[in-house]
Amino acid sequence: MARTPIFLLGLVVIWAALAEAEYMIYKDATKPLNSRIKDLMNRMTLEEKIGQMTQIERGVASAEVMKDYFIGSVLSGGGSVPSKQASAETWINMVNEFQKGALSTRLGIPMIYGIDAVHGHNNVYKATIFPHNVGLGATRDPDLVKRIGAATALEVRATGIPYVFAPCIAVCRDPRWGRCYESYSEDPKLVQAMTEIVSGLQGDIPANSPKGVPFVAGKTKVAACAKHYVGDGGTTKGINENNTQISRHGLLSIHMPGYYNSIIKGVSTVMVSYSSWNGVKMHANHDMVTGFLKNILRFRGFVISDWEGIDRITSPPHANYSYSIQAGISAGIDMIMVPNTYKEFIDGLTSHVKNKVIPMSRIDDAVKRILRVKFTMGLFENPLADNSLVDELGSQEHRELAREAVRKSLVLLKNGESLLPLPKKATKILVAGSHADNLGYQCGGWTIEWQGLGGNNLTSGTFSFHLAIQILLIASICFNGIKPDKFCSDCPTRN
DSSP, X not given: OOOOOHHHHHHHHHHHHHHHHHTOGGGOTTSOHHHHHHHHHHHOOXXXXXXXXXXXXXXXXXXXXXXXXXXXXXXXXXXXXXXXXXXXXXXHHHHHHHHHHHHTSSSOOOOEEEEOOSSBSTXXXXXXXXXXXXXXXXXXXXXXXXXXXXXXXHHHHHTTOXXXXXXXXXXXXXXXXXXXXXXXXXXXXHHHHTTHHHHHHHOOOOTTOOTTOOOOOSTTOOBOEEEEETTGGGOGGGOTTOEEOOOHHHIIIIISHHHHHHHHTTOOEXXXXXXXXXXXXXXXXXXXXXXXXXXXXXXXSEEEOOTTTTGGGSSSTTTTHHHHHXXXXXXXXXXXXXXXXXXXXXXXHHHHHHTTSSOHHHHHHHHHHHHHHHHHHTTTTOOSOOSTTGGGTTOHHHHHHHHHHHHHHOOOOOOGGGOOSOOTTOOOOOOOSTXXXXXXXXXXXXXXXXXXXXXXXXSOOOOHHHHHHHHHHHHHHHHTTOOOOGGGGGOXXXX
């Protein structure tokens, strides 16, 4: 009987391995999205699935951690940077290092890196800083906000990051709320109009795209995050993270409209609010997260917690973390911004699943949504960033756009004591107060650091009061009846 040569057997083994690789549908960008998701899901272990649901802070991340725990996402908290005044290239190298760890796992599922970019790429040195949402709302110019979203996307991508925790579509109903500056308006209709920033960040969703499905238009765009779901701007007495006491009709008519529009525009993710609605923590509210957002609004992206959001389900926070994991995941949150105690979270969630406290169907729903966003973004095809966009960071074109936004956001509340027109013979104009010559104070919160910084050394920029003086002078000209000059096309007093 003839024997098969050993080298032929070796060839058969190699051929079989290559054939197996060819049948990894999830790696084939030409296959339908749902087929890719299904194929990958069928290959994943529980450990790999829970890893995808875990978002950790860059300070505790490493290539080894990404590989060993199958981590699905990393973030920069407010002020968390690779080094002080880090360049775009330094950011790219850091993100790619984490990504290489993720890609080295058995299935090579890329991680998604997220960052707060709430008024430009505000954590990054020399990035363009735009007015906060309260100023942009005063412009009443959705097209301007869309252009700012597109510019922000380019600058974020310039640092190798594909995901932003923006926009904040809170409807601030009490000015005592310390985060009112993050709200476009107390008017839900104006907030709805300003969701055009989603299209700026992600790109315009195709006309035939199914509603509720996430959309990101390529490597110059980023996945957006509508936040904080829902009612964060309506808490009693404006107390941060407090209780929003309002009827269901009031919640849906005042605080929900921005989410309707964002979902229609294909927003990729939604972040849950720290606040409560009529005494129920939003991070534990199954009715609003799963029942309304996922089932009624048909949102198909993923739902993410806020920073240590599930910890704060209990008082004091983290008092019963096992319960918090159960309550948050059962409510319908798909990705948990842990951000530091990831081993405790992974162990706790694994235990709940193995003990049938949380059904496998809930885990599968979460992972499916996370993978849908990652596939839609093209992360599987282009997981690593390059230096092709580094010149977009703080570009002159973006700074001119920021100046336009400042001009349009300035509001003359009242011409008291006949302030305008300014005297024709005035030789000096006094700009007084702690913010007059302080770049940090003018930029406000979420600038380089989470709560911002005072002083003139935190980043590079041009003081807004120069523009304010320009507007006063132009307004003065208008009040004097002199023919307007070229600046008047952007002047908020033009009407």
